[in-house]
Amino acid sequence: MKRLTHPLSIDSLKNSQPAALLLVLIALTILWYLAAFWLNSDLLIKGYERRGMTWDVSRLISDAYSMKRPLLPTPDQIGYELYKSIFETKISSKRSLVYHSGITLSSTLLGFLLGAFLGIVLAIGIVHSRTLERSLMPWVITSQTIPILAIAPMIIVVLGAMNFTGILPKAIISMYLSFFPVTIGMVKGLRAPDTLHMELLATYSASPEQTFRKLRWPSAMPYLFASLKIAIAASLVGAIVGELPTGAQGGLGSRLLSGSYYGQTIQIWSALVVAAILGSVLVALVGYFEKRVNRRMGITG
Amino acid sequence: MKHVTIILAGFVSLLLSLYLVSNYEGVYLQRPLWLTLVPVMLVGAWFSMVQLTILADNVTSKLAERFIGVMVPALFAFVLLVLWQLTVTGFSVPKVLLPAPSTILTTFVTHIDVLSKDFAQTWLKAVLVGWIIGCASGFIVALLIDGSPFLQKGFLPVGNIMSSIPIVGIAPIMVMWFGFDWQSKAAVVVIMTFFPMLVNTLAGLQARDSLHLDVLQTYACKRHQVLWYVQLPAALPFIFNALKVNSTLALIGAIVAEFFGTPIVGMGFRISTEVGRMNMDMVWATILVAALAGSISYGALALLESKLTFWHPSRRSK
Incomplete structure (x- = not known):
């Protein structure tokens, strides 16, 4: 017999996802504050001694949590900076994180679309031709063991020197990162149909094009969305790393770099937080489309 | 017979193109007619790949099949390299924009001492140390969390979010x-490799067969025995997946971190300074080193995986 539990008893709390997540998040926040104190106090104590000031623990604590350029800013400092740069500055201003996110977002999305398209085209080719499978597939896999992301900034500098600027070079890097999961997922997906179904279509003497449209493509949908989620996250990483050397042109990556040049740790962290939020929102968006497509295809859950 | 002619024509046009280009730089700019050799070459190469594929599917000896599997x-x-070489030298593309493969190879061989020092600094120190610490700590944390469903529920979403953000x-x-x-590069690598390892190991430890668990329960096995005999073997494919992904991530992390500050040695440093001096052949030679290091470590891990998980259903079916 199933034991009945009160909605708020310890047992139900133990099994609830939000409670577990909340606990982990609280623990991480506490750890963060402790680490901020530990990292920042060293610097402060040195500063006090240099100026020959007397100090006590309470002063040290309050200073450690309100430094202008801390080694590790506290979450509330980052939150304030986020609030200031998102809501209190005009969107067109260079200080607004919305402005920079917009730049990053545009090259992320362009790169993602290009990458998804290339990935699907490659997968279709690989599924339909044994020769392409044998010759191309090993290189698709090898392409990802090459740390292209690490040389991405340099590619952009060189392309920039050739007057080839704007969002396209960044989008190309995003494309390179995001085509791979789509290709791998779609090759699996386009091969997912049952042998029975394939044979049925063969008895109808369906052309490869008809088989593709009516059987292969629909049955590849779950694989497509699973890989699109990975691809869009990778695309964002590509866009941000691609922005590292383009300091003047804006974007979250340029905020990271300028923050690191001028020791503005709070700026770095707030750009990182925005990048994290952007990444989760993009993945969630793909998830939303997945649900809609699934519902139309009659797949629930 | 028809195919053989096409393949032969392609081969001849390939040799002829290479000969032309190596003797007259910018030949396509002056005599565009020679460009007609290129499509012949491509068609020939395609047909020879098709023939090799058919051969590979029909050959009986395992060794021969593997050999052809590498050949294709x-x-x-x-062919891609030849195309690159032909484009760069045939149209005399400036070296700053894109050096030819032959130039890159020459630079690689002549500057091997500088490149190997960079490799030692970046790969042997930052990447290797960071990769080992990151993977080991991710693995250990996953083992600790695995016992408690409550902690799992708390950590899995955090781990998943962390893998979707640009660390x-x-x-x-x-x-x-x-x-x-x-040390700072190794720290970046540790953080980058930690979360994929954590999420994958957790998923792997959950992938055990409940039937196997029941058997061990009837044997009155202890928790560590269950872990050793059932959970860890079942998790091996997942763990290797993370190790392979991490080997590439680690190299990326170390090189990117070197852009933000480094002593005067290291692959990231080499790339950023040589770009500043417009020495693109040296940059590409460093990229070649990175590509080799990435592919070889990935390949070695894949080999180890196939040695350790040959019994796994996902491998036996092949």
Whole structure:
């Protein structure tokens, strides 16, 4: 017999996802504050001694949590900076994180679309031709063991020197990162149909094009969305790393770099937080489309 | 017979193109007619790949099949390299924009001492140390969390979110904390490799067969025995997946971190300074080193995986 539990008893709390997540998040926040104190106090104590000031623990604590350029800013400092740069500055201003996110977002999305398209085209080719499978597939896999992301900034500098600027070079890097999961997922997906179904279509003497449209493509949908989620996250990483050397042109990556040049740790962290939020929102968006497509295809859950 | 002629024509046009280009730089600019050799070459190469594929599918000896299996992609890459070489020298593309493969190879051979020092600094120190610490800690944390469903529920969403955000961004912060030498790069690598390992190991430990668990229960096995005999073997494919993904991530992390500050040695440093001096052949030679290091470590891990998980259903079906 199933034991009945009160909605708020310890047992139900133990099994609830939000409670577990909340606990982990609280623990991480506490750890963060402790680490901020530990990292920042060293610097402060040195500063006090240099100026020959007397100090006590309470002063040290309050200073450690309100430094202008801390080694590790506290979450509330980052939150304030986020609030200031998102809501209190005009969107067109260079200080607004919305402005920079917009730049990053545009090259992320362009790169993602290009990458998804290339990935699907490659997968279709690989599924339909044994020769392409044998010759191309090993290189698709090898392409990802090459740390292209690490040389991405340099590619952009060189392309920039050739007057080839704007969002396209960044989008190309995003494309390179995001085509791979789509290709791998779609090759699996386009091969997912049952042998029975394939044979049925063969008895109808369906052309490869008809088989593709009516059987292969629909049955590849779950694989497509699973890989699109990975691809869009990778695309964002590509866009941000691609922005590292383009300091003047804006974007979250340029905020990271300028923050690191001028020791503005709070700026770095707030750009990182925005990048994290952007990444989760993009993945969630793909998830939303997945649900809609699934519902139309009659797949629930 | 028809195919043989096409393949032969392609081969001859390939040799002729290479000969032309190596003797007269910018030949396509002056005599565009020679460009007609290129499509012939491509068609020939395609047909030879088709023939090789058919051969590979019909050959009985395992060794021969494997040999042809390597030949086809090798041919594909070779044709791409030749195309690259022909484009760069045939149209005399400036070296700053794109050096020819032959130039890159020469630079690689002549500057091998500089490149090997960079490799030692970046790969042997930052990447290897960071990769080992990151993977080991991710593995250990996953083992600790695995016992408690409550902690799992708390950590899995955090781990999943962390894998969808650009962790490379913490590189400047790590350089600030740990200084310019390889320790800061190793720190970036540790953080980048930790979460994929954690999430994958957790998923792997959950992938055990409940039937196997029941058997061990009837044997009155202890928790560590269940872990050793059922859970860890079942998790091996997942763990290797993370190890392979991490081997590439680690190299990326270390090189990107070197852009934010480094002593005067290291692959990231080499790339950024040689770009500044417009020495693109040296940059590409460093990229070649990175590509070799990435592919070889990935390949070695894949080999180890196939040695350790040959019994797994996902491998036996092949």
